[in-house]
Amino acid sequence: MAKSHKPVVWFPFAAGGTVIAFCIPVIVVLTFLAALGHVPAGLSYEKMHAFAASGLGKLIIFGVVSLSLWSSAHRLRCTCYDFGLRADTLAATILYVAAITGSLAAAVFLLRI
Amino acid sequence: MSNSPPRSQPPLAAPHGGAAASLGRPGGSSERIVQLEVLRYNPDTDTEAHFQRYEVVCQEEWVVLDALNKVKADIDPTLNYRWSCHMAVCGSCGMMINGEPKLSCHAFLRDYEGVIRVEPLAHFPVERDLVTAPDDFMEKLKRVKPYLIPKEEKPISAGEYKQTPAQLMKFRQYSMCINCMLCYAACPEYGLTPGFIGPAALTLAHRYNQDSRDGGRAERQEVVATHEGVWECTFVGACSEVCPAHVDPASALQQMKITSSIDWIVEHLIPGGKSARDTASREDAGDIS
Amino acid sequence: MSRNPLVREVPPTSWFFRHPRYMRYMAREITCIFIGAYCVLLVVGLQRLAAGPAAWEGFLLGLRSADSIVFHLLALVAAFYHAATWFNATQKAMPLQIGEDFVPGNLISGAHYAVWVVLSLVVLFLAGVF
Amino acid sequence: MDTISTDVAIIGAGGAGLRAAIALAEADPKLRIALISKVYPMRSHTCAAEGGAAGVIKPDDSFDLHFDDTVGGGDWLSDQDCVEYFIHEAPKELMQLEHWGCPWNREADGSVAVRPFGGMKKKRTWFAADKSGFHILHTLFQTSLQFPTITRHDEYYALDLLVDDGRCQGVTALEMRSGVLRQFHAKAVIIAGGGAGRMFPFSTNGAIKTGDGMAMAYRAGAPLKDMEFVQYHPTGLPNTGSLLTEACRGEGGILVNKHGRRYLADYGMGPETPVGQPQLKTMELGPRDRVSQAYWHELQKGNTVTTQWGECVLLDMRHLGEKKINERLPLVRELAEAYLGVDIVKEAVPIRPVVHYMMGGISTNTQAATPLPGLFAAGECACVSLNGANRLGSNSLVELLVFGRRAALSAAEHVQGLPASNAAALNAQAEKTQQRIDELFTRSDGSESMSGLRREMQETMEKNVGIYRTEAGLQEGVNKIHELRQRYSRVKLTDKSSVFNTDLFQVLELGSMLDCAEAVTVGALARKESRGAHQRLDYVERDDKNFLRHTMVHHRGLDAPGVDYLDVVITKSPPGVRDYSGDHK
Ligand SMILES: Cc1cc2nc3c(=O)[nH]c(=O)nc-3n(C[C@H](O)[C@H](O)[C@H](O)COP(=O)(O)OP(=O)(O)OC[C@H]3O[C@@H](n4cnc5c(N)ncnc54)[C@H](O)[C@@H]3O)c2cc1C
Ligand code: SF4
Ligand code: F3S
Ligand code: FES
Numbered sequence A: 001m002a003k004s005h006k007p008v009v010w011f012p013f014a015a016g017g018t019v020i021a022f023c024i025p026v027i028v029v030l031t032f033l034a035a036l037g038h039v040p041a042g043l044s045y046e047k048m049h050a051f052a053a054s055g056l057g058k059l060i061i062f063g064v065v066s067l068s069l070w071s072s073a074h075r076l077r078c079t080c081y082d083f084g085l086r087a088d089t090l091a092a093t094i095l096y097v098a099a100i101t102g103s104l105a106a107a108v109f110l111l112r113i
Numbered sequence B: 001m002s003n004s005p006p007r008s009q010p011p012l013a014a015p016h017g018g019a020a021a022s023l024g025r026p027g028g029s030s031e032r033i034v035q036l037e038v039l040r041y042n043p044d045t046d047t048e049a050h051f052q053r054y055e056v057v058c059q060e061e062w063v064v065l066d067a068l069n070k071v072k073a074d075i076d077p078t079l080n081y082r083w084s085c086h087m088a089v090c091g092s093c094g095m096m097i098n099g100e101p102k103l104s105c106h107a108f109l110r111d112y113e114g115v116i117r118v119e120p121l122a123h124f125p126v127e128r129d130l131v132t133a134p135d136d137f138m139e140k141l142k143r144v145k146p147y148l149i150p151k152e153e154k155p156i157s158a159g160e161y162k163q164t165p166a167q168l169m170k171f172r173q174y175s176m177c178i179n180c181m182l183c184y185a186a187c188p189e190y191g192l193t194p195g196f197i198g199p200a201a202l203t204l205a206h207r208y209n210q211d212s213r214d215g216g217r218a219e220r221q222e223v224v225a226t227h228e229g230v231w232e233c234t235f236v237g238a239c240s241e242v243c244p245a246h247v248d249p250a251s252a253l254q255q256m257k258i259t260s261s262i263d264w265i266v267e268h269l270i271p272g273g274k275s276a277r278d279t280a281s282r283e284d285a286g287d288i289s
Numbered sequence C: 001m002s003r004n005p006l007v008r009e010v011p012p013t014s015w016f017f018r019h020p021r022y023m024r025y026m027a028r029e030i031t032c033i034f035i036g037a038y039c040v041l042l043v044v045g046l047q048r049l050a051a052g053p054a055a056w057e058g059f060l061l062g063l064r065s066a067d068s069i070v071f072h073l074l075a076l077v078a079a080f081y082h083a084a085t086w087f088n089a090t091q092k093a094m095p096l097q098i099g100e101d102f103v104p105g106n107l108i109s110g111a112h113y114a115v116w117v118v119l120s121l122v123v124l125f126l127a128g129v130f
Numbered sequence D: 001m002d003t004i005s006t007d008v009a010i011i012g013a014g015g016a017g018l019r020a021a022i023a024l025a026e027a028d029p030k031l032r033i034a035l036i037s038k039v040y041p042m043r044s045h046t047c048a049a050e051g052g053a054a055g056v057i058k059p060d061d062s063f064d065l066h067f068d069d070t071v072g073g074g075d076w077l078s079d080q081d082c083v084e085y086f087i088h089e090a091p092k093e094l095m096q097l098e099h100w101g102c103p104w105n106r107e108a109d110g111s112v113a114v115r116p117f118g119g120m121k122k123k124r125t126w127f128a129a130d131k132s133g134f135h136i137l138h139t140l141f142q143t144s145l146q147f148p149t150i151t152r153h154d155e156y157y158a159l160d161l162l163v164d165d166g167r168c169q170g171v172t173a174l175e176m177r178s179g180v181l182r183q184f185h186a187k188a189v190i191i192a193g194g195g196a197g198r199m200f201p202f203s204t205n206g207a208i209k210t211g212d213g214m215a216m217a218y219r220a221g222a223p224l225k226d227m228e229f230v231q232y233h234p235t236g237l238p239n240t241g242s243l244l245t246e247a248c249r250g251e252g253g254i255l256v257n258k259h260g261r262r263y264l265a266d267y268g269m270g271p272e273t274p275v276g277q278p279q280l281k282t283m284e285l286g287p288r289d290r291v292s293q294a295y296w297h298e299l300q301k302g303n304t305v306t307t308q309w310g311e312c313v314l315l316d317m318r319h320l321g322e323k324k325i326n327e328r329l330p331l332v333r334e335l336a337e338a339y340l341g342v343d344i345v346k347e348a349v350p351i352r353p354v355v356h357y358m359m360g361g362i363s364t365n366t367q368a369a370t371p372l373p374g375l376f377a378a379g380e381c382a383c384v385s386l387n388g389a390n391r392l393g394s395n396s397l398v399e400l401l402v403f404g405r406r407a408a409l410s411a412a413e414h415v416q417g418l419p420a421s422n423a424a425a426l427n428a429q430a431e432k433t434q435q436r437i438d439e440l441f442t443r444s445d446g447s448e449s450m451s452g453l454r455r456e457m458q459e460t461m462e463k464n465v466g467i468y469r470t471e472a473g474l475q476e477g478v479n480k481i482h483e484l485r486q487r488y489s490r491v492k493l494t495d496k497s498s499v500f501n502t503d504l505f506q507v508l509e510l511g512s513m514l515d516c517a518e519a520v521t522v523g524a525l526a527r528k529e530s531r532g533a534h535q536r537l538d539y540v541e542r543d544d545k546n547f548l549r550h551t552m553v554h555h556r557g558l559d560a561p562g563v564d565y566l567d568v569v570i571t572k573s574p575p576g577v578r579d580y581s582g583d584h585k
Helices: A006-035 A045-053 A055-082 A088-112 B064-075 B135-143 B165-175 B182-186 B188-192 B199-209 B217-224 B238-242 B249-269 B276-283 C020-050 C053-062 C066-093 C105-126 D015-027 D063-073 D080-099 D132-144 D212-219 D263-267 D288-301 D318-328 D330-340 D396-414 D423-442 D450-464 D471-488 D502-526 D580-584
Strands: B031-040 B050-059 B094-097 B100-103 B116-120 B126-128 D002-005 D008-011 D033-037 D150-154 D156-164 D167-175 D180-185 D188-191 D230-236 D254-256 D305-307 D310-316 D349-358 D361-363 D375-377 D549-554 D562-567
Touching: A006 A055, A006 B249, A006 C020, A006 C066, A006 C105, A045 A055, A045 C020, A045 C053, A055 A088, A055 B188, A055 C020, A088 C020, B031 B064, B050 B064, B064 B116, B064 D450, B094 B182, B100 B182, B100 B238, B135 B199, B165 B199, B182 B199, B182 B238, B199 B217, B199 B249, B217 B249, B238 B249, B238 C020, B249 C066, C020 C053, C020 C066, C066 C105, D008 D015, D008 D167, D008 D396, D015 D033, D015 D132, D015 D150, D015 D396, D033 D156, D063 D080, D080 D132, D080 D396, D132 D396, D156 D180, D156 D212, D156 D423, D156 D502, D167 D188, D167 D423, D180 D423, D188 D212, D188 D396, D212 D361, D212 D375, D212 D502, D230 D288, D254 D263, D263 D288, D288 D310, D288 D349, D318 D330, D330 D349, D375 D396, D423 D502, D450 D471, D450 D502, D471 D502, D502 D549, D502 D562
Parallel strands: B031 B116, D002 D180, D008 D033, D008 D188, D033 D150, D188 D375
Antiparallel strands: B031 B050, B094 B100, B094 B116, D156 D167, D167 D180, D230 D349, D254 D310, D305 D310, D310 D349, D549 D562
8 A cells, every 4th residue: 555645734734733722722812802892902903914014924824824724624624534424535625725725815815914 | 687586566467457357348258249231142143232131249359350250150151252361461351341442351340330331342343242353453463564673684693782771661662562452442543444554553563663673664654654554543542541551552653643744755855855764764863782 | 153243333423422532532623613713714804904904993893793702712612622632642742752761741741831821921912911 | 174284283372382483484484384372372371471581691690500590499300401401592592582672671781681580599580571471472473473484373272183193293273263173284283382270270370271282282192291290379369369479578578377477487487587678588588389388387277367268378568668669569559459459558468379380291302392203392381391390480481482492493303204194094083073072062961060160170179289288188189180070071061152152162171171180180199209399298308219200191081091200311410409598599
């Protein structure tokens, strides 16, 4: 049996899992505060725009969003299988394409800022 | 040296509270009637499995295996199961006990209440009663080449391959597997995808990969790095939870995913990067020997 | 008469009800749905940000619905659960051997938690929460 | 009946059988090897050995010292040419295992580490944590997987040897999962079937150690040698027979009777040493057999403690304190807690001597050949006369390797240029086995219950052929076993199914054990002396004039067996005073 190309999808999954673990909880807290009506100062248009306009800011945002998307997509693919959905190739295609689309969109928006 | 007094240190040496009564569990002899519900299947006569109830008089400190042995000797000689060592080392007595993969010689009655349900190990075909067919596991064990493929051959007369205690510790844990297959019964991915090489066999490959004397990782990767190898594992972790020998296959498999990924990158993305053998020897740079 | 091994199929869509540890595993895996959805929200946010101040304000205002609050709660739980399982797992994927001994697993995951807390506090601080 | 043709059939896939298989595969890649075992190889009882394996390797040690320890430890009943061969091969075999990946413990400089062991004057026991036998077995099993010429027949229960033209030419075996009997036609057969401790009610031995290999050879005409020498280990758990290692006493644990007296002082091992300060050679650190024997005397005097698991003495380790116990004896604490419900930090553990090892077995010479041409034997089932009257701990794991390999080389030599076999004659014999099985299934007058007979046998062995023996007791034992063998021919098979019928295997195993038990009792009755593990109250001295000889017991069907003797080979060490102190030096 040939060696698997899984590493292509697994490495970004593992990286994304780490990013999610470290970054997503606090980001959720921030938007949650906004949802509750207490918009943190850092979420003002000026601050956010300034952050997203900087090169480093773009990189961080893109990294977090794309890796997290990828990680979620990959995990969802496995979960579909665990739930008894046996069309793995189909699920993989749809989910990975979705993740890539999301990442591309994020990139486009970031470049517009 | 003391001059041999007739009785030395009585308070220390005397069993407290008049010998026999205090030994073992409080209350002396502690018998208990245990209800066993055992899955029975006889291919000669049955098309389906069914549960059979046994009431067994047991000692409180017994294990489930003792109860089964009592059934076999005194109640029903037609009940079938495997066992040998009664000390959790031969790996033959694995069963599902109340749904959990367990060595029956290490499943203590005192940890159970009510009816104890005993079934053959999950995910393996049932040959008869509690006896399963481990053929698939045995075949997979062989496929991962679980033997030393020496980095450099040398004759016996040249003495041992040097290995420091630290190098030994690097793989010792993974060499403790008793092949009981509890991890296979626990791993849902093995249940869903029987082609999966599975926790114990892959861990054994890891055991040799991690051995400073070994140079066979590239060969084993041909099995390890396939779809049916480590990539079928979704890190459920059940294998490590049930392992009676504390081998931690989940850990071994995740480590192998990382090395396999590095291999892939070296092979595909780095010009001139070739095989696992390179990474293997790189990893072990700093060996003594 | 002869052999006729009994093969017990694993029910492909309900196996995880068989044992609490499988339920825990599925719970861990399902966090990805909320995380994924939340990432989509972030992408939308980026779009709004790129569209100018009014759009961004609208986005922030739009977050203030009951649905959004429920979703945030779920995403928060998912994110925390994911973080905890991930940190506990790292020691397995990357054990650390110093000399003969392995660094105890809870030390490794403990270090992760510590870094995580500090990082989160820094982010909260920079975001002006306190 | 299905016939499987092979060059060498090996019965048993424990340490000895696997070592033999690998040696054959390496000796001649053209040889077809059939490895037959009633359990998957890694379930074999070699996995239970903890302590380690002896081989001279360190500079302060010498072959002569290992020789002296072994011969003295065996009370001069060892064949000295065999011991000579053994001690020289031992380090090579252990080194070979190292090259196959065995995880031996190491010194800081990366060389193999050795530990001290009972009866050995120098540190020469190689060990892999406290799981030496386990690692040896798994290393051998895994190594064997790379040889395509080794065909395993796992879970095949070997029944009868096929003997024609005066030589052994195969064996019949039941495929356990189908109940189908097959015959293996082989040019040579190696038996590596392990020990027979299960004849006794309390044993450290696993359920599979029922002496099938010994019985098979015995029935086929090969004599059993020195079967009366049965080793007891002094400290076993009274319910499961699990071993509590010698280290309990090494660390300072003391043995007391029901009055709290450290009774060992009354049996020539005193004077008492202060509690918690163990000293070599005395009291609790007396030799294994002497300590076991002292238990027996206490039992006679009514000084033992009655527990729900029978008569015991107490191993008290409370004074060591929780810290030291957790540090040095964690497994012991876990074992006692788990299986007995006794916390050794708070309570003394009831213990009793437990049957551990069979010194005797199928008579073989230094080439591992039995008197029956074409039949070889190695491991615990064989008596090559290495262990004499008392085995030293850590010699037997090496014995498996040294003589497993030796048996293979002898077999490889034997198969060269043999005349063709007479298939018809072999088939006819195999048919007889089939009839024997069929008869069990169809027997209508089966009146004896298997577990009942087994219980009676075990009680008899315990009562009459235990640590101390007497003429009257042994005679009773001989009579009883004889009676049980007659009654066995009416044993009832309850389970008539074909697939994995463990009732059937237990019936067959009982037959093997009864055959072995007969050899043990008859040999013990005939040996009117005390030597090593064979202690008689009516003949308390060693008698070199009459009994510096091996007992050879010959099968005579249901009749009483024949007994004759074979001289011990003495090359350089004439019988001397057995130096018991060597046990703990
Ligand atoms: C608890 C314990 C601790 C020990 N510790 C030590 C120690 O520290 N050092 C030391 O040197 N020794 C030790 N010993 C002794 C040593 O382990 C054994 O003597 C040795 O392992 C026996 O190995 P073997 O290969 O002869 O037999 P086993 O490993 O018992 O194998 C027997 C084989 O024969 C097969 N077999 C039997 N009957 C049949 C049949 N009818 N058909 C087909 N196959 C059959 C079985 O399946 C098995 O594969 C210890 C023993 C025990 C019980
Ligand atoms: S890894 Fe653990 S559970 Fe799995 S077979 Fe080995 S000892 Fe058993
Ligand atoms: S349970 Fe199975 S999925 Fe992986 S971590 Fe263990 S092998
Ligand atoms: S009987 Fe050996 S592991 Fe349970």
